Amino acid sequence: MSSYTKQIHRCFRCGYCKFPSDYAEYNCPSFSRFRFETYSTGGRLWLLWAWVKKEVEWSENLAKIMFSCVTCKNCVEHCPMKFKDDIVDWIVSARKDIIEKGAVLSSVRDFLNNIHKYGNPWGEARGKRAVWAEDVKRYKPGDEFLFYVGCVGSYDERGQRMARSFAELLEKADVSYGILGSEEECDGNEVYVLGEMGLFQELARKNTGKFKELNVKKVVTLSPHAYNVMKNKYPRYGTFEVFHYTEVLLKIIQEAKLKLSELNVEVTYHDPCFLGRYNNIYEVPRKILKNIPGIKLVEMDRNRENSFCCGGGSGNFVMDLLGGSEESPSRIRVKEAYETGAEILAVACPSCLTMFEDAVKNEGLEKELFVKDISELLKEVSK
Amino acid sequence: MDRVCERLARIVGENYVSNMKEELYIYSQDPGMMEPREPDYVVMPKTTVEVQKIVKLANEEKIPVIPVGGSLSLSGLVIPHKGGIVLDLKRMDKIIEVNERCRYVVIEAGVTTGRLKAYLEKHYPRLRFSIPDAPPSATVVGNIVIHGQGHLSQQYGFNSDMVTGLEVVLPTGEICKIGSCSVSPYWFSLAPLPDIAGLFLGWFGTTGIITKLGLRLYPRKKLRDIEVFIVEDPHLVPDVVYRVTHTEMAEDIFVNAQPYPPIFKDIIMMGICITGDSEEELEFKRRMIWNVLRTYIDSKEGGFMMTTPDVKRALLEMPITGTTRFADVMKGGGFEYCGPIIPVEKYPEAYKKLLELSSEYGVTYGNTCRVIGRGHCMMFAFGYPFNRADPDNMERTKKALHESNVASLDIGGVPWKPEVPAQKMIMARMDKNTLELMKRIKRFLDPNGIMNPGNWEG
Ligand SMILES: Cc1cc2nc3c(=O)[nH]c(=O)nc-3n(C[C@H](O)[C@H](O)[C@H](O)COP(=O)(O)OP(=O)(O)OC[C@H]3O[C@@H](n4cnc5c(N)ncnc54)[C@H](O)[C@@H]3O)c2cc1C
Ligand code: SF4
Ligand code: SF4
Numbered sequence: 001m002s003s004y005t006k007q008i009h010r011c012f013r014c015g016y017c018k019f020p021s022d023y024a025e026y027n028c029p030s031f032s033r034f035r036f037e038t039y040s041t042g043g044r045l046w047l048l049w050a051w052v053k054k055e056v057e058w059s060e061n062l063a064k065i066m067f068s069c070v071t072c073k074n075c076v077e078h079c080p081m082k083f084k085d086d087i088v089d090w091i092v093s094a095r096k097d098i099i100e101k102g103a104v105l106s107s108v109r110d111f112l113n114n115i116h117k118y119g120n121p122w123g124e125a126r127g128k129r130a131v132w133a134e135d136v137k138r139y140k141p142g143d144e145f146l147f148y149v150g151c152v153g154s155y156d157e158r159g160q161r162m163a164r165s166f167a168e169l170l171e172k173a174d175v176s177y178g179i180l181g182s183e184e185e186c187d188g189n190e191v192y193v194l195g196e197m198g199l200f201q202e203l204a205r206k207n208t209g210k211f212k213e214l215n216v217k218k219v220v221t222l223s224p225h226a227y228n229v230m231k232n233k234y235p236r237y238g239t240f241e242v243f244h245y246t247e248v249l250l251k252i253i254q255e256a257k258l259k260l261s262e263l264n265v266e267v268t269y270h271d272p273c274f275l276g277r278y279n280n281i282y283e284v285p286r287k288i289l290k291n292i293p294g295i296k297l298v299e300m301d302r303n304r305e306n307s308f309c310c311g312g313g314s315g316n317f318v319m320d321l322l323g324g325s326e327e328s329p330s331r332i333r334v335k336e337a338y339e340t341g342a343e344i345l346a347v348a349c350p351s352c353l354t355m356f357e358d359a360v361k362n363e364g365l366e367k368e369l370f371v372k373d374i375s376e377l378l379k380e381v382s383k
Numbered sequence: 384m385d386r387v388c389e390r391l392a393r394i395v396g397e398n399y400v401s402n403m404k405e406e407l408y409i410y411s412q413d414p415g416m417m418e419p420r421e422p423d424y425v426v427m428p429k430t431t432v433e434v435q436k437i438v439k440l441a442n443e444e445k446i447p448v449i450p451v452g453g454s455l456s457l458s459g460l461v462i463p464h465k466g467g468i469v470l471d472l473k474r475m476d477k478i479i480e481v482n483e484r485c486r487y488v489v490i491e492a493g494v495t496t497g498r499l500k501a502y503l504e505k506h507y508p509r510l511r512f513s514i515p516d517a518p519p520s521a522t523v524v525g526n527i528v529i530h531g532q533g534h535l536s537q538q539y540g541f542n543s544d545m546v547t548g549l550e551v552v553l554p555t556g557e558i559c560k561i562g563s564c565s566v567s568p569y570w571f572s573l574a575p576l577p578d579i580a581g582l583f584l585g586w587f588g589t590t591g592i593i594t595k596l597g598l599r600l601y602p603r604k605k606l607r608d609i610e611v612f613i614v615e616d617p618h619l620v621p622d623v624v625y626r627v628t629h630t631e632m633a634e635d636i637f638v639n640a641q642p643y644p645p646i647f648k649d650i651i652m653m654g655i656c657i658t659g660d661s662e663e664e665l666e667f668k669r670r671m672i673w674n675v676l677r678t679y680i681d682s683k684e685g686g687f688m689m690t691t692p693d694v695k696r697a698l699l700e701m702p703i704t705g706t707t708r709f710a711d712v713m714k715g716g717g718f719e720y721c722g723p724i725i726p727v728e729k730y731p732e733a734y735k736k737l738l739e740l741s742s743e744y745g746v747t748y749g750n751t752c753r754v755i756g757r758g759h760c761m762m763f764a765f766g767y768p769f770n771r772a773d774p775d776n777m778e779r780t781k782k783a784l785h786e787s788n789v790a791s792l793d794i795g796g797v798p799w800k801p802e803v804p805a806q807k808m809i810m811a812r813m814d815k816n817t818l819e820l821m822k823r824i825k826r827f828l829d830p831n832g833i834m835n836p837g838n839w840e841g
Contacts, residue, residue, distance in 0.1 A: 013454075015453065065405055
């Protein structure tokens with residue numbers, strides 16, 4: 001077994017990791033949702049250690065506990081111990097062992113199998129990947145950016161609208177770019193955090209192979225998940241620069257390539273985990289919003305490194321192990337956004353977008369709070 | 384699902400009850416050293432009425448009920464020594480009322496210290512409570528139940544002295560209010576009624592379940608600072624405490640000693656916190672404190688330590704995270720402390736014993752003390768980090784803890800939040816009539832003996 005087995009007993013189960021830095025609310029999404037100590041970081045680490053010591057056996061319930069961690073890294077941010085940076089890696093390594101033993105939840109197995117067979121977690125046909133984008137340019141060597149759309153942007157209707165907005169903005173700003181279309185593979189971020197390392201390597205090799213073949217120098221991703229995995233895990237497989245789409249949009253604005261009209265509205269912004277806590281990008285999306293004349297940015301109490309995850313990480317934007325309750329993280333979060341008085345909840349991640357869109361409906365807030373991605377907002381004002 | 388589980392599910396909803404191995408495993412232990420014992424059920428009520436129904440059910444079924452807050456008292460007080468229903472109260476997390484002018488708050492049992500701190504800072508920045516240095520996931524009620532101490536204890540006594548009212552579910556299921564709230568809509572104080580709150584404080588949940596708590600709040604000054612006075616001779620500590628408490632200028636006073644990093648070995652650090660609404664007020668207090676310690680400075684027996692901004696920031700945190708980090712000293716994920724309440728004059732004796740035990744059992748130590756009241760007593764922690772993955776180290780630490788409990792009693796102290804074996808030691812030395820009174824109270828309140836059994840049993 002991997003090295004986590006030698007370290008995992010160091011968790012004291014003190015619970016600092018349940019909170020944001022002011023301790024006002026529970027900020028571990030799975031603990032907020034289920035409330036048993038087993039679903040807190042400490043509970044999970046203690047159970048893993050118990051499993052290593054053979055004090056508990058593998059079970060469906062244990063699997064649910066392990067896979068309902070959305071790898072949001074709130075615990076990494078707030079654990080006071082020296083080992084804190086390793087916590088999520090321990091959970092991922094343990095999942096790897098679990099998967100190698102073949103003992104996974106059926107929803108996790110389906111998620112991974114679908115990616116393996118069809119290149120996307122829903123089991124949609126590969127050929128459908130680029131149906132939304134028939135009129136979007138395909139990448140050709142020499143284009144500045146390869147626009148990596150990702151699974152949510154390719155298959156989910158809401159994600160597609162987001163992808164289209166971004167593509168249109170690139171067009172408008174005269175940026176040369178192209179997509180891979182049906183040749184795009186799943187980025188593998190979720191596969192990695194779910195612990196399926198064999199499949200992850202295969203996906204990383206395929207994607208980087210394609211990038212090399214097309215001599216891609218810069219990739220811009222719609223999803224912070226893809227951004228994260230390409231920036232931090234792909235370098236082993238190939239060298240290219242990676243940008244999150246908000247970084248590209250900010251540059252476009254700063255170079256005055258878009259003319260922005262006024263939009264008088266209050267907006268609150270939700271930091272996605274894989275952009276914020278994983279890659280320390282907090283200000284770029286805010287700067288874009290502040291550049292739109294008329295927009296008033298109001299912060300939720302839990303912002304930046306204290307952001308409360310939408311509950312979609314670790315494949316949960318599909319598996320939704322944390323769904324089905326008023327205490328589901330996405331529902332808690334849209335209520336928090338609503339309480340700021342903002343009319344728009346701005347996001348920078350297609351998974352957050354779909355999670356919040358559903359949550360707003362479940363909360364009956366669809367006439368009061370509109371979930372929009374930053375490129376959609378920008379598109380509206382750059383007519 | 385078995386029958387009891389089904390009945391519990393009908394009370395709280397099936398998402399909030401479990402008899403699955405994983406939950407039973409986690410709730411069988413706390414982060415301290417006591418032997419685990421699994422409960423039969425874990426249940427998470429949301430309201431007082433749900434608690435009441437669970438208690439009635441437990442009486443019918445004759446099953447133990449163990450109230451649980453943050454499980455951070457470390458001495459196994461939430462371990463279901465005889466199985467039964469663990470009642471995790473953290474879903475009862477409403478802050479019901481703050482009466483700003485009367486300076487009190489009414490909260491439910493599951494409100495964490497972290498949450499109350501954040502709430503007051505945001506909504507009532509002129510008010511604060513006596514927060515302990517426990518991790519912020521500890522509950523305020525759990526802290527009161529064990530007679531905890533916090534950052535205002537030097538000024539105002541044990542945190543349990545700050546209770547203004549209780550709502551309690553008795554072991555037989557009646558809901559009972561205690562204090563002014565029993566006759567009035569206000570929760571301002573226990574007086575002038577007969578004081579029956581004591582039936583539930585220090586009893587570790589063996590006499591009932593506190594569902595609501597009224598707690599005193601205090602002025603929160605705009606500024607807070609710390610001066611660290613250091614001495615090498617432990618015999619000076621009681622006098623330094625006496626002099627500083629006489630000034631009535633200090634907020635919190637704590638005493639720390641630890642053998643690492645090596646430059647701190649053999650040095651006793653006394654943190655003296657001050658607060659004020661202006662720099663002028665702080666400076667006045669600082670000067671008063673310096674003045675009473677001047678003779679020690681002149682004789683070079685003691686002196687104020689220069690503190691870097693980082694050190695200052697760490698010492699001024701509330702709660703102080705460094706206290707929790709102690710658990711990682713051995714890279715072993717644990718620490719436990721025997722923290723007797725002792726007369727301040729006994730500090731040198733207790734300190735000597737701590738060093739002896741540390742060397743005898745080959746375990747490292749950390750000593751944190753908090754002055755309670757104006758030197759009326761202090762909590763002295765015989766703290767030992769341990770390594771969960773090293774059974775030999777665990778065994779030696781357990782012995783050191785046991786000996787620390789014995790030593791505490793020998794010097795005239797009383798172990799605080801004692802583990803079951805230490806409770807027995809206390810009861811063995813207790814006045815016989817007092818012990819008998821405790822037993823009678825317990826039998827009267829809890830005829831079926833269902834409440835947190837194993838604790839305070841003679
Ligand atoms: C790093 C660290 C630092 C600490 N520092 C301090 C400190 O500075 N000051 C201090 O006082 N303590 C301190 N502690 C000890 C302890 O963590 C705190 O006192 C804490 O507030 C206890 O609350 P809890 O919710 O964890 O209680 P628990 O451990 O959950 O419960 C304590 C006892 O109360 C009973 N109980 C809980 N809730 C109820 C209820 N509603 N009704 C009836 N009985 C109930 C339980 O059955 C148990 O017997 C520290 C602990 C740690 C780990
Ligand atoms: S992960 Fe860190 S913060 Fe969380 S319980 Fe363990 S030691 Fe405490
Ligand atoms: S990564 Fe997020 S969900 Fe997982 S244990 Fe840490 S805080 Fe909880």
